Amino acid sequence: MHTSTSPDRLIYMANQIGTFFNSQGVAKAVPGITEHIRKFWDPRMRKQIMAHLDAGGEGLDPNVKDALAALKN
């Protein structure tokens, strides 16, 4: 991923965030990821990852998918 650009990079970043919050316990994982992406990602990044989610979300971890779905609503 050394010179990769989005969406590969965004998927990687989202999964990294997912990994941290997954380790915080089941109850905290999905809301934690949702909040983190909402707080720190610029709208165009969120739009891109949403588009990727809508296209099947390949490569995204399950909790990250759930978190993004929650973010959409």
Next chain:
Amino acid sequence: MSLIHEIDFGTPRSKSEKMVTLTIDGQSISVPEGTSIMRAAMEMGTQIPKLCATDMVDAFGSCRLCLVEIEGRAGTPASCTTPAMEGLVVHTQNERLKKLRKGVMELYISDHPLDCLTCAANGDCELQDMAGAVGLRDVRYGYDGENHVFAKTHNHSHDHSPHDCENDHWMAKDDSNPYFTYDPSKCIVCSRCVRACEEVQGTFALTISGRGFESRVSPGMNESFLGSECVSCGACVQACPTATLTEKAVIEIGQPEHSVVTTCAYCGVGCTFKAEMRGEEVVRMVPYKDGKANRGHSCVKGRFAWGYTNHKERILNPMVREKITDPWQEVSWDEAFNFAAKKFKGIQAKYGRDSIGGITSSRCTNEEVFVVQKLIRAGFGNNNVDTCARVCHSPTGYGLSSTFGTSAGTQDFDSVEDTDVVMIIGANPTDGHPVFASRLKKRLRAGAKLIVVDPRRTDIVRSAHIEAQHHLPLMPGTNVAVLTAIAHVIVTEGLADETFIRERCDWSEFEDWAAFVAQPNHSPEATAIMTGVDPKELREAARLFATGGNGAIYYGLGVTEHSQGSTTVIAIANLAMVTGNIGRPGVGVNPLRGQNNVQGACDMGSFPHELPGYRHISGDAVREQFEAMWNVKLNDEPGLRIPNMFDAAMDGTFMGLYVQGEDILQSDPNTKHVVAALSAMECVIVHDLFLNETANYAHVFFPGSTFLEKNGTFTNAERRIQRVRKVMSPKNGLEDWEVTLGFAKALGYEMKYNHPSEIMDEIAALTPTFAGVSYAKLEEMGSVQWPCNEKQPLGTPVMHIDGFVRGKGKFMLTEYVATDERTGPRFPLLLTTGRILSQYNVGAQTRRTENVVWHQEDRLEMHPHDAEMRGVRDGDWCRLQSRAGETTLRALITERVAPGVVYTTFHHPTTQANVITTEFSDWATNCPEYKVTAVQISPSNGPSEWQKEYDEQARQSRRIAMPVVEAAE
């Protein structure tokens, strides 16, 4: 204005709270127990003659000039070494003392040159002052006898010979150090320099060699200053009462006539200096005793390395160009502002409001940073603002605000004086934060214990009179595993401070965390295979930290610049809470900040998601306050962070960037990606002192002003807000805040301020933690630590005293996740990066000073074992290759690094260290993983193709067009 004369009390202040009362020359005076008679006298305004005493070092009692009489005591004791005691009756002047002092002075002068008129210390010589003070009128001893003054001596045994012979006592001047000279002929062997080197700096580079008449100051084993261990901090020069150790600038220019107190623009320690001036010319920078961060000490950078401010490569005129392949055209300020504004407006018209942004500088003042982020949020209409803290301490912000509730260190630097156990993690203070390191070493010499967690055996692990009790040399990238293992030992061995935790922290979160760290897979034994740390050593270190008294954690970029940087900061906060080490002097979590104003840049709302004072942009109430004050509607969505800006540039949605005082091309990871991103942008504005590496890809250059040329404030690592004062007119014509205002006006967003103090007033009005800050208050108090407001009108040296800012301290789980940057057969070694004392960051400033004598190039440190396997010898060129790129540099074979780990600095652009580093970054903040890169090394003949191409591109890009000369009619 005049020269600020600080009172020299002769001996250090006593910290005792018990007072004693004595009588000196018929006056009664009360002083803390342990105060010397000399100091007591000075406190009532009587200066007892002295030469070997100065209040930066302990009393020594060697010069015999400060003699006094005490009623009821025999003899004439030295007032510097005699403590004041209850009821003493002291006389500082009578016939007997006068005679004794005059005799002593006469002997001193009999072996000292009498070239006072042409001496560099003329006007600032304590020897001369004392000769005057004791009324010396005559020196009865000639120079015919033995002396240290003349190179040759008249040979009495061969009166008929016209030849003089060599005087073996005489020594030539040593001018090997680029900044000061050592003239042994002027030395009075008071040993102040030797003691300053030991007590203040802690390097022990100087000694007195020989005995009796042979005694002389000797750097190392009779080496030159430059050849010795001397780190050129300047403490000896400051301590010297004569012209023996003198700044070369003073020799060249003469004595200063006025001075101004200001703040150093190098690292995050934030030393206070007196800029000693003649007119608008700086003669020297002298550390200020009242400076609360440095307490009168300095390092080679702040003290001496300010020559870059008038370096010939400094750009003084604004410049523009259409394409980066064109030469630069010098233009007026207005032309440059209009050119830039037109470009930026054009980009927004074409690509949308969010297609431009800016980066604020951690080297500029709070006020300058504030106006740049204001321009971006209010003028550009988006939140695409970030700062170089992104690539250094952004995880500190995330980690500490999640656990404690504030994005800053918890203590002041004075706190170290009350510390019993110091834990240093991923920081190299003797190189990166040298003045704090000196204060730390002083405390360690007085008995505090030390634990160092670092892949390298840094100087603090073992140096003169310092030795870490435990050094945990972990594999780069395993911080979380090591810190969680330390927590495992503390919890499972019952060493947690339950009283503190129950009172201050969320108990159920603690229970979850304790159960987590107690899992057997987090034990030191289980994690040793990943971390490489000896479990026994780790257990002992954990026990020492938990039970050794006041425990303080100091950390640096070795913590933050990792995929798990934020998790490591959280683990540090957990460790401080579980041991109850928060909320009083001597303890705490102390991030050592890299740049002079990185704390301030963060405080001032430089992050894309938060307004000044760390408040999220989506908060309506806060945003509305700003909207009302700025008279504009603000965007409520977070903007792009630096790495995201690069990615967006590659995607074609981010096309214009205003960079204030930062060299992103040299300092950000994966240079090739940065080059591609900058090349993709339609307008890059660089606002800097020099044509830095980023400027090679810029279309507009706004010349910047140095810290000597502007007014403002910096905030150091201890949250201390300090004044920066203008001592000369900006050579480029404008102070940096004025440049931003000019650009803003051209864009149609006019900001009106007449002085930076007005900007600070706006900051105070909008930011609760700064509510009580004003230039008037800084004038009155010297400096103040935020939060400074109604609740804490005098500021806050120690935070979280009665409770955490967020309420209850929050324990968070820290699962170790190995970075995806892994070693393998092709890249078997781990590269980590760092700094060196004499150079600063990308070196733009220090490379343009004489500091290059200590560090002319970046070297690749490798263990002899790894070097031998690859056929690399010390000094050889070698090729350093990672998955991202390759470069070449020369090897330095050393056992400081463990086998399997290599290390380099990144101060020189030709090294291209960041061609090697990857785009992996912290999960929470995108802070790059500079500290771990898998690499391979092989012998090489010289610079790589990329280095050659890069050099050529840089050379081409720095061309400035000659002004067109109109042909004569």
